[in-house]
Amino acid sequence: MVISPDLEPCILVIFGATGDLTQRKLYPALANLATKGFLPDRFAVVAVGRRSKTDSIVREEARHAAGFSANTVDIKARDRFLKRLHYFQMDFDNREAYQGLRAFLAQLDDAYQTQGNRIFFLAVAPQYFGTIAKDLHFHGMATNVGAWQRVVVEKPFGNDLTSARQLNTQLTKTFGEQRVYRIDHYLGKEMLQNLMVVRFANTLFEPLWNSRYIEEVQITVSETVGVGSRGPYYEAAGALRDMVQNHMLQLLTLIAMEPPVALDADSVRDEKVKVLRSLRPLTKAAVTEQVVRGQYGPGSIDGETVLGYRQEERVDPASNTDTYVALELYIDNFRWSGVPFYLRTGKRLPVRSAEIVIRFREQPGVLYFAQKHNTLGPNLLVIKIQPEEGIFLQFNARKPGTQHTITPVTMDYCQNCLEGLDSPEAYERLLADVMRGDSTLFTRWDEVEYAWDFVDKISHVWEEMETEIDIYSAGSWGPRAAERLLARNGHRWLLPFQCLLSDRPIPLNEESKIREGIRR
Numbered sequence: 001m002v003i004s005p006d007l008e009p010c011i012l013v014i015f016g017a018t019g020d021l022t023q024r025k026l027y028p029a030l031a032n033l034a035t036k037g038f039l040p041d042r043f044a045v046v047a048v049g050r051r052s053k054t055d056s057i058v059r060e061e062a063r064h065a066a067g068f069s070a071n072t073v074d075i076k077a078r079d080r081f082l083k084r085l086h087y088f089q090m091d092f093d094n095r096e097a098y099q100g101l102r103a104f105l106a107q108l109d110d111a112y113q114t115q116g117n118r119i120f121f122l123a124v125a126p127q128y129f130g131t132i133a134k135d136l137h138f139h140g141m142a143t144n145v146g147a148w149q150r151v152v153v154e155k156p157f158g159n160d161l162t163s164a165r166q167l168n169t170q171l172t173k174t175f176g177e178q179r180v181y182r183i184d185h186y187l188g189k190e191m192l193q194n195l196m197v198v199r200f201a202n203t204l205f206e207p208l209w210n211s212r213y214i215e216e217v218q219i220t221v222s223e224t225v226g227v228g229s230r231g232p233y234y235e236a237a238g239a240l241r242d243m244v245q246n247h248m249l250q251l252l253t254l255i256a257m258e259p260p261v262a263l264d265a266d267s268v269r270d271e272k273v274k275v276l277r278s279l280r281p282l283t284k285a286a287v288t289e290q291v292v293r294g295q296y297g298p299g300s301i302d303g304e305t306v307l308g309y310r311q312e313e314r315v316d317p318a319s320n321t322d323t324y325v326a327l328e329l330y331i332d333n334f335r336w337s338g339v340p341f342y343l344r345t346g347k348r349l350p351v352r353s354a355e356i357v358i359r360f361r362e363q364p365g366v367l368y369f370a371q372k373h374n375t376l377g378p379n380l381l382v383i384k385i386q387p388e389e390g391i392f393l394q395f396n397a398r399k400p401g402t403q404h405t406i407t408p409v410t411m412d413y414c415q416n417c418l419e420g421l422d423s424p425e426a427y428e429r430l431l432a433d434v435m436r437g438d439s440t441l442f443t444r445w446d447e448v449e450y451a452w453d454f455v456d457k458i459s460h461v462w463e464e465m466e467t468e469i470d471i472y473s474a475g476s477w478g479p480r481a482a483e484r485l486l487a488r489n490g491h492r493w494l495l496p497f498q499c500l501l502s503d504r505p506i507p508l509n510e511e512s513k514i515r516e517g518i519r520r
């Protein structure tokens, strides 16, 4: 098939191959990689599941799943990948079955000359991580001698620091830190990889990237969907654990970190860890003042009436689980002293969007700033992560045809609008990196540990307080308290860029209309 001669041969073994993650993300990513010739020449995939299936059934499922790819899949390349897809039936709890798996993989090594190299992708509930790792070890499938074996796990990596530590011990006992790839799929997103380039490859931005020139940073990840069928999982997690502990804090570290000494995994991750270590700890009083939590009530989105969280399937009708969190955070280091980082994430908000807004400080109130007739806007740099990927820059210029009227104007780069560009999907990039043995875009244990420690302190205060959660209407921008959070500092949430592209009315609440006039 393929062909990427620089990739070492290997077998990708997917535990939980009948599950949602494999079908919706892994098979499409593999079909994309095959299309682009980014799979190793000597390669096979083993789908592991407990149901009785044949290779041809699994291939048919994967063929169908490849249709979920947002990109153009080359049919011939996909079919060549499907030919190398095999099924192995076993129950994870059955210790003897691992012996059979070992023999099966050895047979495939002979057939595809994959030399004993393995990627074990655990697309399973975390409760199985320990069992699978232990039995792979027990049956000599993870010795890393003469061939390499790597393990990939998805979030949630624990439910708090204690459970994360347990999971980590179970995995590292077999694989060691170096061979554990913890996915935070946000890191696989195109614009996150671009973020470091924008920061460190442009004279334009890096010199201004500090508290002297930056007034505030806003990070928004908003979803329109509710909890759907994931009620039981979400009841135990909530937005803080589900989104802030991983994706949101990862975005924060990439925005705030110092330039790494090199681009290798450890150099980058060392800098990210320093940001987490510099986060100002939230005392009980600070949690009350700087963290807002909310839960969606009934409402309407896109003209459709939707249920409140407490009315959702398998959710406690008196639940206090957070479906929205907004935080005002500070990084106590030389670069960021005093700059607020506002983070917000929530379900059932008006648009699906992920973006980072850097708002630069205003010029001194003289010259144009002193003239009443001018409507100067702030300098904004917006990193658009999804659904649109790109960069938006707002600055001030003279309004054409006027003598001295100044008005905000924009430059907008949309990467995934470029014709013919199939922007790689996150899992595509991440799978390719595991094959290459590059863990830069995966979270290291100390990152996970600091993030859990930070988030746990907030959870503990919430548990102690036992106060009723703020209910916001589905389709609104969350609790009013989130507006007040910024208003205290003279700031306001900026509307996500996505709102400007929408042809339907988006509720503004008390949000700034700063970018309202800017439409393409």
Ligand SMILES: NC(=O)c1ccc[n+]([C@@H]2O[C@H](COP(=O)([O-])OP(=O)(O)OC[C@H]3O[C@@H](n4cnc5c(N)ncnc54)[C@H](OP(=O)(O)O)[C@@H]3O)[C@@H](O)[C@H]2O)c1
Binding pocket: 015, 016, 017, 018, 019, 020, 021, 022, 024, 025, 048, 049, 050, 051, 090, 091, 092, 093, 122, 123, 124, 125, 126, 154, 155, 156
């Ligand atoms: N789905 C996503 O988009 C997504 C996103 C982020 C993180 N994750 C994480 O990724 C992991 C997998 O998620 P998922 O949504 O794919 O879960 P899922 O749909 O519930 O799939 C779990 C898989 O594990 C298999 N399984 C469970 N117990 C087994 C056993 N004893 N022996 C053999 N197979 C067994 C299931 O087989 P059966 O089909 O026979 O039940 C199924 O294939 C979870 O940790 C989840 O939190 C998923």
